[in-house]
Amino acid sequence: MPDGLVGVDQAGVIGSVNHQTELMFGYVRDDLVGMSVEAVVPESLRLVHKVHRQGFNPAARTRRNGTVFSVECSLSGMDTADGTVMIVAARDMTRHRREEADRYRMDLMAGVVEYADDATLTSWNAAAEKTVGYSSQEIIGR
Secondary structure (H helix, E strand, C coil): CCCEEEEEECCCEEEEECHHHHHHHCCCHHHHCCCEHHHHCCHHHHHHHHHCCCCCCCCEEECCCCCEEEEEEEEEEEEECCEEEEEEEEEECHHHHHHHHHHHHHHHHHHHHHHCCCCCCCCCCHHHHHHHCCCHHHHCCC
16 A cells, blocks of 8 residues: 555544554654654644644644655544544655656746747756756756
């Protein structure tokens, strides 16, 4: 399963996780089970997350080492003898967002080339480097 799966009870306590969740957040299962789900949410978002726990909130999450990363979450409820348990399917979106940014830069560059006719780039400023992702050394002369 490529997604992290987290079972959370009505009080927001993690009851179960799969191996992908351990890899994604940098915790071992025994550390996660029994922990408040808000512990893996950045501190600045914890109160909001607690209020919106039963709805979809694509907020960033925090790995054990403090790194904030983007997670897409899907929620579904499951009735158990102990009450409703929320099952969270969490997908790390870091790679997807990086690929999206790369595609954007390539499309932007293709547009520059398409409308430049047979021009050769002779200068490239810091704003162009930041926007497109290529340094002046990589692009000048193309």
